[in-house]
Amino acid sequence: MSTIELQNLTKAFDKLIAVNNVSLKVEENEVLCLLGPSGCGKTTTLRMVAGLEVATSGDILIGNNNVNNLDTRDRNLAMAFQFYALYPSLSVAENLANPLHAENLSDEQIKKKIFEVADILQLKDIINRKPHQLAEGEKQRVAVGRAIIRDPQCFLFDEPLSRLDVQLREQMRGQIKEVLSDLKKATVIVTHDQLEALTMATKIAVMRDGLIEQISSPHDIFAKPNNTFVAGFIGTPQMNILDCKIIEINSSIMKINILGQEVKIDFKTPLDVNTNDSYFIGIRPRSFEIVDNNESDNFSGTIDLIENMGSEILVHIKINESTFRAVLSRSHRLNIGNTINLKPKEGQVHLFNKDGKVIRDE
Numbered sequence: 001m002s003t004i005e006l007q008n009l010t011k012a013f014d015k016l017i018a019v020n021n022v023s024l025k026v027e028e029n030e031v032l033c034l035l036g037p038s039g040c041g042k043t044t045t046l047r048m049v050a051g052l053e054v055a056t057s058g059d060i061l062i063g064n065n066n067v068n069n070l071d072t073r074d075r076n077l078a079m080a081f082q083f084y085a086l087y088p089s090l091s092v093a094e095n096l097a098n099p100l101h102a103e104n105l106s107d108e109q110i111k112k113k114i115f116e117v118a119d120i121l122q123l124k125d126i127i128n129r130k131p132h133q134l135a136e137g138e139k140q141r142v143a144v145g146r147a148i149i150r151d152p153q154c155f156l157f158d159e160p161l162s163r164l165d166v167q168l169r170e171q172m173r174g175q176i177k178e179v180l181s182d183l184k185k186a187t188v189i190v191t192h193d194q195l196e197a198l199t200m201a202t203k204i205a206v207m208r209d210g211l212i213e214q215i216s217s218p219h220d221i222f223a224k225p226n227n228t229f230v231a232g233f234i235g236t237p238q239m240n241i242l243d244c245k246i247i248e249i250n251s252s253i254m255k256i257n258i259l260g261q262e263v264k265i266d267f268k269t270p271l272d273v274n275t276n277d278s279y280f281i282g283i284r285p286r287s288f289e290i291v292d293n294n295e296s297d298n299f300s301g302t303i304d305l306i307e308n309m310g311s312e313i314l315v316h317i318k319i320n321e322s323t324f325r326a327v328l329s330r331s332h333r334l335n336i337g338n339t340i341n342l343k344p345k346e347g348q349v350h351l352f353n354k355d356g357k358v359i360r361d362e
Contacts, residue, residue, distance in 0.1 A: 001063045002028045002153050002185045004049060009058035011044050011210075018044045020210035021058070026154075026186040026203070031177070033189045033197035036207035037233070042190045043158055045207075049188065050079050050156055063153055078152040082159035084143030086131040092118075092142050093127045099150040117145040120179055121172075137164040141172070148179055155180065155187040161196060173199050194234055198222065206230050228280055228356040237285045237314060240324040241352075244281045246273055255297065256281065259319040264297035265349050269361035273351065279359070282350035285314065288326040288342040299342040303334055315340070 004026040011019040019041040026032045034042035047053040049060055051072035060067050067075050078099070086095050096114050105113075118124045121141045131139060140163040147155060160176070161169045177200045180187050191197055197204050198218045205215045206229075214226040225231035231239045248255040253266045254273070258281060265281075273279065291298055304323060305316035308330075315326045317340060326342055334340065351359045 003061070003063055004032075004154050004186045004188060005059075005061040005064075006045070006049070007059040007061070009045065009048060009060065010056045011041070011048060011053060012056045017210050019048070022210075022212055024205055024212065024215055026188060028186055029181070029184040030202050031180055031187045031189060031200060032203045032205060033191055033201035034205050034207060035191055035194060035197040035233075038192060040207040041210040042207050046079075046156055046158055046188060046190045050077055051075050076153040077156055078147040078150055078154075079156040080143045080147035080158065080160050082162055084139045086139060086142055086146075088131050091128050091130055092123055092134070095131070095142055096123075096145050096149055099146055103150060113149050117149045120175055121145045137168055140164055144172075144176065148176075148183065153185070155183070155185050157187070157189040159191055160189065161193070162191075169196075176200065194236070198234075206233060208233075224358075224360075225282075225350065226358050228282065228352050231282045231350060231352070231358075235284055237325055237327065239282050239284045239350075241280050241282045242322075242324060243278065245278050246275050249273065249275055258299070259301075259322045259324075261299065261319060262297055263299060263344075265344060266346060267349065267351070267361075268347055271351060271359050271361060273359060278354055280352040280354070280356065282352060283324075283344050284348065285325045285327040287345045287348035288328070289345055290328065290332060291341045291343045293341060299344075301340060301342075303336050303338045303340055306334060306336060317342070 006022055006024050009019060009022045022045060034045060036042050044053060048055050051070060062075055093114050096117055097110050100110050100113060118127055121144060123141060123145060126134060126138055144160050161172055164172060173196060189200060201218055203215060204218055204221045206213045206221065208229055214221060214230045222234050225234065228241050232241055242258055245257045246254055247257055247262060252268050252270050253264065255262055255264050301317040301319040303315055304318040307314040311330055312327050313330055315328055315334060316323050317326060353359060
């Protein structure tokens, strides 16, 4: 069975707790992305699964078997590193073939697997070159190919696309996702790139300071963040997270003081909140629509900056010395200095308590 399970996994380096009591499970045919900023503990977690770091406490189960005391070579894993570690004296084909030599395959079977992987990863034209003759992106693709060419129990990827240019990275995301789907193995991918996580993963674990802040599907990580960190980390441009105070509550409709303005928002369901208490409100830049006037208690501010984004524009709006951002269509004829009135779209506003935890009707 291809599964990976971590139970209360902790890694300490002297007084530094790099990974703090992490528990998660990756089922067969699931792709879990460990996502977070540099230094959050995601690579250390992956290295413990691989057997390259010894856990301070907790358990690692692969295929329901505890592998805490097994060497890396005995865990039946395939891993692609951020720094590809190719054999410099071997060609691309020989590097790809290297993991297959211990599997008692015929030369014909090995050759077939090499060309299947080379086709998927666009390596056919460089199949006879050696690493010193390759571009950085080509080396990275060979490292990925070497991981997926054999039939291990599980796959581990450490920033697999980090050295590719933007166009090739976009192509490779879909291709690797398709390959992993066909292989039906539990897979863990470490990345700091949220787009990579959102497009490749079936499940995302967002990490910060060694802790897992949230494990959910890509959709729920984006649409239902558990706290202000996840809300602010996921999404480009970043979510607006603003201080606010509730003035009136009428079932699901609230009048809220935001940036000194009274804004009326319908949360669709009543929330467990109190008037005169302070909260954080979160609204994504794409969750605004322009209204003609401010009679309905909407945001009203002055355009401070406009950034072009192709068919859209990123508008910086200033209200009482504070600024938030909205992404709008280029069809709106807007200029710096104009007054703009904005209304949040229904169902796309998040409320958080002062500890940063989301408030839901659940």
